[in-house]
Structures are given as C-alpha cells and as structure tokens.
Amino acid sequence: MPDLVFAVEGVEAVRFAAAPLLAFKLLITNSNAREAIHTVALRCQIQIETARRRYGAADRERLRDLFGEPERWGQTLRPLLWTHASVVVSQFTGSVTTALHVPCTFDFNIAATKYFHGVEDGEIPLSLMFSGMVFYTGESGNLQVAPISWDKETRFRLPVAVWKEMMDLYYPNSAWLCLRRDIFERLYQYKVRRGIPTWEDTVESLLLPCEDVVPS
Secondary structure, three states, X not given: OOOEEEEEEEEEEOOOOOOXXXXXXXXXXXXXOOOEEEEEEEEEEEEEOHHHOOOOHHHHHHOHHHHOOHHHHHHHOOOEEEEEEEEEEOOEEOEEEEEEEEEOXXXXXXXXXXXXXXXXXXXXXXXXXXXXXXXEEOOOOOEEEEEEOOXXXXXXXXXXXXXXXXXXXXXXXXXXXXXXXXXXXXXHHHHHHOOOOOHHHHHHHHHHHHHHOOOO
C-alpha cells in the first residue's frame, strides 16, 4: 500500500487568475519507489501556526483586533485555520511535483486575512495537513484504492512578501471591505446627499472630524 510523504518546495503568486491565487510547489514521494500510482485525489487543510514566529511593535499594534492586547498573547495565540484546497495528481512512480492552488481573499471579515495584513515582513509558519484517496496498482496487478492517513502533514514558511505581491497584483493600491447591506445603503445616501464624487472621499469626510480631535 502506498505511503506518501509530502513537502512544499516553494510558492508563488499566480498571475491573471480570476481571483487571488497562490501556487504551492508540492513534492509527493512514495516510500515504495517501484509502486505505480494511478491517481491521487488530495485534500489539504492549511493552518497558520501563529505562535511559531516573532512579532515586532508594528505587528502587535495591527494584530490587536485579532488577538487582543499583547499581554494576553500567551493565551490568544493559537493555530488559525486559513483555508482548504484540493488537487488531483496524475499518474507517477516514485515521486512527482504538482501545483497546489490555494485561493485567497482580501475580505477583512476573515481572520486569516486580518493576520496576513497585520504582519509587515518575515515569514508566516504554516501547517499543511493532507487527506484523500490514492488509486494504485496492487501486487496482483489490479487497481486498488487506499485512504491517505490523517497524520500526513508538512510545514512551510510562507514569505510575507509573496502574499503582498499577490494582493498588489489583484488589488493595486486598494483594499476590499464587505459591508452589511443596510450600512452600505446609509453610506451611499450620505455620499449622494453631499455630492461626494468617490468612495475614498466619502470615507475621508467621515474620518477627518475624528482625526481633528486632539486627545486631552
């Protein structure tokens, strides 16, 4: 029965996709190098191991919305679910390298997005946990099916620069914010009543009074 080992060899932003996308270069090796693998239907859960990196002062300030005051981070820094991804791997013997495409979002209602945006530089420690099915040729020559054990996983450190490069490709000098519909309608009416030409100007008109207040 196949015994697959997984390793991530690199990652890059995918250009010209319909939505932000990262391609992880995934190396799959079978412990029995002579066994013929027909297909692997692979699923992957990716978690951010938040406690496995250091955070500067700017990081701590930007991540307060996610983890609270830095004094409490000993309790609040926990593995953070990022996303799920899947790929169908074609026939191979021994080992194969495939692209694991991971869709990304700039929705700031998502905890992982807040985390990626909150760290300035360095690397983001990830844990990739695999499951799925392997179709292979058994000793009798017949096609057989076996599950991938849930203990199959690997770690990878995603450079923050790759994430930022990807978002700059798809959202140059911009960010995406999802609002509840009734809030959007109120904001839209505010914009129309005052004849404000752009959404940036609308938000600025709301922020300026707050910024003008000097704390005593």
